[in-house]
Amino acid sequence: MSLSQHSAPVAFARPVLVRDGVYEHLRRAVLDGEIAPGERIGEVELGERLGVSRTPIREAIMRLTQDGLLMGSANKGVRVRTVTAQEARDTYAVREELDGLGAALAAAAHTAADAAALRAALGEINSARDGDYRQQTRLDLGFHRAITGAAHNAALGDLARNLEQRVALIKHQTRTYNAHPDTAAQHAAILKAVLDRDAAAAREAARLHVRTFAALVVNEMNPDA
Amino acid sequence: MSLSQHSAPVAFARPVLVRDGVYEHLRRAVLDGEIAPGERIGEVELGERLGVSRTPIREAIMRLTQDGLLMGSANKGVRVRTVTAQEARDTYAVREELDGLGAALAAAAHTAADAAALRAALGEINSARDGDYRQQTRLDLGFHRAITGAAHNAALGDLARNLEQRVALIKHQTRTYNAHPDTAAQHAAILKAVLDRDAAAAREAARLHVRTFAALVVNEMNPDA
DNA sequence: CATGTGGATATTGTATACAATATTCCGAGC
DNA sequence: GCTCGGAATATTGTATACAATATCCACATG
Numbered sequence: 001m002s003l004s005q006h007s008a009p010v011a012f013a014r015p016v017l018v019r020d021g022v023y024e025h026l027r028r029a030v031l032d033g034e035i036a037p038g039e040r041i042g043e044v045e046l047g048e049r050l051g052v053s054r055t056p057i058r059e060a061i062m063r064l065t066q067d068g069l070l071m072g073s074a075n076k077g078v079r080v081r082t083v084t085a086q087e088a089r090d091t092y093a094v095r096e097e098l099d100g101l102g103a104a105l106a107a108a109a110h111t112a113a114d115a116a117a118l119r120a121a122l123g124e125i126n127s128a129r130d131g132d133y134r135q136q137t138r139l140d141l142g143f144h145r146a147i148t149g150a151a152h153n154a155a156l157g158d159l160a161r162n163l164e165q166r167v168a169l170i171k172h173q174t175r176t177y178n179a180h181p182d183t184a185a186q187h188a189a190i191l192k193a194v195l196d197r198d199a200a201a202a203r204e205a206a207r208l209h210v211r212t213f214a215a216l217v218v219n220e221m222n223p224d225a
Numbered sequence: 226m227s228l229s230q231h232s233a234p235v236a237f238a239r240p241v242l243v244r245d246g247v248y249e250h251l252r253r254a255v256l257d258g259e260i261a262p263g264e265r266i267g268e269v270e271l272g273e274r275l276g277v278s279r280t281p282i283r284e285a286i287m288r289l290t291q292d293g294l295l296m297g298s299a300n301k302g303v304r305v306r307t308v309t310a311q312e313a314r315d316t317y318a319v320r321e322e323l324d325g326l327g328a329a330l331a332a333a334a335h336t337a338a339d340a341a342a343l344r345a346a347l348g349e350i351n352s353a354r355d356g357d358y359r360q361q362t363r364l365d366l367g368f369h370r371a372i373t374g375a376a377h378n379a380a381l382g383d384l385a386r387n388l389e390q391r392v393a394l395i396k397h398q399t400r401t402y403n404a405h406p407d408t409a410a411q412h413a414a415i416l417k418a419v420l421d422r423d424a425a426a427a428r429e430a431a432r433l434h435v436r437t438f439a440a441l442v443v444n445e446m447n448p449d450a
Numbered sequence: 451c452a453t454g455t456g457g458a459t460a461t462t463g464t465a466t467a468c469a470a471t472a473t474t475c476c477g478a479g480c
Numbered sequence: 481g482c483t484c485g486g487a488a489t490a491t492t493g494t495a496t497a498c499a500a501t502a503t504c505c506a507c508a509t510g
Contacts, residue, residue, distance in 0.1 A: 153315040
């Protein structure tokens, strides 16, 4: 096993950059709700905890800020972002369009591998129905990512990923448990339309699902209208 | 005028951060086409030219990379992004949805100030019809930004801004001069529908405009299809 | 002559040092 | 007792130093 002879085409030894590791760590911590919305993130403390210097910490924080997961003003540090009810409404309005587009494109462009991934993602959701809202948020994110992935549109993938993360943040802020009775049926309808390659039905099913869930979450955030 | 007594609520003396200045400088240079797509950007050289250290340079570069204006792999530096024909098609497909949504929302939500800004932006385009493609790109971007601004949806604003920049990059790459005869009429139709608060018409007008221009640009990029 | 191998060079990635701004808390004054 | 400085502290912003990786070119080798 003379692996050390050639360069290093091994798959597991990807040249990991410290900043990427910090980014993934922080991102996961925020999306899993380990750091609460509004909680402050100190560069030095985080650096000491992870055993790295401030430089990669800062670079990861900047990326997450642009992702919309953190918020911060100059010289005042960053916090896990808190979202207002209006911002949540705005986000869902955009997400309705993009998820609709994603489902329509997925219906037209999905491959056999995409179909398998979609079925697997939905299966996980259905078999873990009684998990907590964190697990539910994570699995739901996985299902939607599978759809946008099946759309095979890089620009959509970038933007949808951004939106999904913001939605996950909103869910953690409200701690909304998706107990809506139509959820399972709506998920199934989206999957069926996509697999049937019915773009129009897929788009409408995805949009309806977003509307249903948006109403649930936004209502949870704010007593008004 | 004892301004020095209280903190410093003066508007013109915004606490400018070096990284923000570098970011705007680089962003403008890329969007104005001063740096050609594919051209390399060296951290040290740029730092010396601007008279700042590498730290704010790197932070600006990371932001622009996430914006989709630069591209780079680990340890290999960054270049002004080059876009493939497929990526351009993908981008326009998404933009059609978002611009349509933006126009529809703008029709419903625009204020008197928004209306004035929209008229001004369109006036600039029409009075500078004979400029080069750089000026045209800049003014067109201004018009679309005015629309998404009038939509008063923060999430849409973020994503649309991202998309607009990518489109501007594509235009510089193809050096497409928008000579399509319908352009002026389409712009006018969008503006009219928005000002009439006709959301459905505004959405369709915006989508048609994107489709028209996308066909022009994509055709310019690649002989196929 | 093509090729690939080695080192010299250049460039990026990370860590640390220094500067500027913000926060905190204590005491003076009313 | 409350409020308004103001110094002490802490934290972020920037600059620089060091480490790791990539690029380039000369040179040897088939």
